[in-house]
Amino acid sequence: MKKLIIDTDPGIDDAMAIQMALNAQELDIMGLTTVFGNVNIDLTTSNALRILDLAGRNDIAVAKGAEHPLKTKFAGGVPFVHGDDGQGNTYKPASKSSAVELSASAFLVEHILRYPGEVTIAALGPLTNLAMALQMEPQIQQLVKEIVIMGGNAFCAGNATPAAEANMYSDPEAADIVFGADWSLTMVGLDVTHKTVLSKHDIAEISTSKTPLNRHVMEAYKFYQDFFKKANKMDGTYLHDASVIAYLLDRSLYQTAAYPIRVETSDCLGKGKVWPSDGASDQEERPALRPWRNRPLVNVCVDVNAKEVIDLVKSKLML
Numbered sequence: 001m002k003k004l005i006i007d008t009d010p011g012i013d014d015a016m017a018i019q020m021a022l023n024a025q026e027l028d029i030m031g032l033t034t035v036f037g038n039v040n041i042d043l044t045t046s047n048a049l050r051i052l053d054l055a056g057r058n059d060i061a062v063a064k065g066a067e068h069p070l071k072t073k074f075a076g077g078v079p080f081v082h083g084d085d086g087q088g089n090t091y092k093p094a095s096k097s098s099a100v101e102l103s104a105s106a107f108l109v110e111h112i113l114r115y116p117g118e119v120t121i122a123a124l125g126p127l128t129n130l131a132m133a134l135q136m137e138p139q140i141q142q143l144v145k146e147i148v149i150m151g152g153n154a155f156c157a158g159n160a161t162p163a164a165e166a167n168m169y170s171d172p173e174a175a176d177i178v179f180g181a182d183w184s185l186t187m188v189g190l191d192v193t194h195k196t197v198l199s200k201h202d203i204a205e206i207s208t209s210k211t212p213l214n215r216h217v218m219e220a221y222k223f224y225q226d227f228f229k230k231a232n233k234m235d236g237t238y239l240h241d242a243s244v245i246a247y248l249l250d251r252s253l254y255q256t257a258a259y260p261i262r263v264e265t266s267d268c269l270g271k272g273k274v275w276p277s278d279g280a281s282d283q284e285e286r287p288a289l290r291p292w293r294n295r296p297l298v299n300v301c302v303d304v305n306a307k308e309v310i311d312l313v314k315s316k317l318m319l
């Protein structure tokens with residue numbers, strides 16, 4: 001089994017990804033670390049605790065993480081996408097469980113050091129906790145097994161702005177630090193999640209499964225579907241966070257390419273844009289490529305077998 005920590009900002013699609021991971025026999029979920037993002041840190045943390053309640057998995061620890069981006073203040077999230085409660089305004093009762101004492105970054109460091117080479121991180125929100133963990137203990141770069149993030153847009157438009165994807169836009173400084181670290185990093189970005197659509201028929205089929213957590217996720221999903229109907233004139237939704245779990249379960253469904261990556265951090269129209277370079281940035285005669293020089297290569301997902309991914313997602317949600 002793959003030891004996995006999910007860093008998350010639930011978030012309706014986060015809830016679906018967590019549900020999929022909990023149902024996957026291949027994955028040993030060591031904990032959820034929460035971060036601001038779709039809604040504030042208190043709500044993402046209470047939502048994470050409630051999701052585990054519904055799954056009967058309060059044995060899994062929740063560690064509360066960053067309230068704000070590294071350099072700015074939380075800007076309010078996206079209640080128009082995920083609801084004021086972050087779960088489609090389903091307003092379920094609070095969990096009786098609490099987060100552990102350790103902060104999210106300390107929880108990440110502690111587990112990576114305890115199980116060198118064994119821990120995988122699935123990051124489904126802004127990368128603030130990962131950046132803070134790296135600053136706390138740089139040697140985790142060599143000791144973590146791999147990191148797979150939902151975020152970024154290498155060769156397509158953004159979703160938070162025309163330039164940038166939401167998780168990277170929420171904390172571009174953290175993203176630039178994470179993309180510049182010397183660890184095994186895979187980016188599952190809009191280049192593939194915008195090619196992976198959960199249709200209204202898929203959603204109806206998933207809704208036939210009546211486990212307590214699936215009933216909740218599908219109830220919340222109505223709000224998420226309404227957003228996509230209004231914003232994108234779609235009957236279904238893109239599959240963002242669950243695509244990371246699909247990648248972890250069967251990476252053969254994704255085509256990848258390796259690039260050094262920088263993230264736009266200046267407060268401009270392009271803030272949060274992920275910039276891969278395919279130029280040979282070590283050539284002296286190309287000083288313009290200096291920002292990419294000596295940056296590690298990131299494994300960027302550039303294409304996907306979307307039908308197979310949807311089938312895999314359904315097989316893990318409909319137990």
Ligand code: RIB
Pocket residue numbers: 009011012013014037038124125126150159165166167240241
């Ligand atoms: O751009 C989509 C990402 O932003 C997803 O992780 C969603 O949950 C939001 O966090």
Ligand code: CA
Pocket residue numbers: 008009010011013014037124125241
């Ligand atoms: Ca998310």
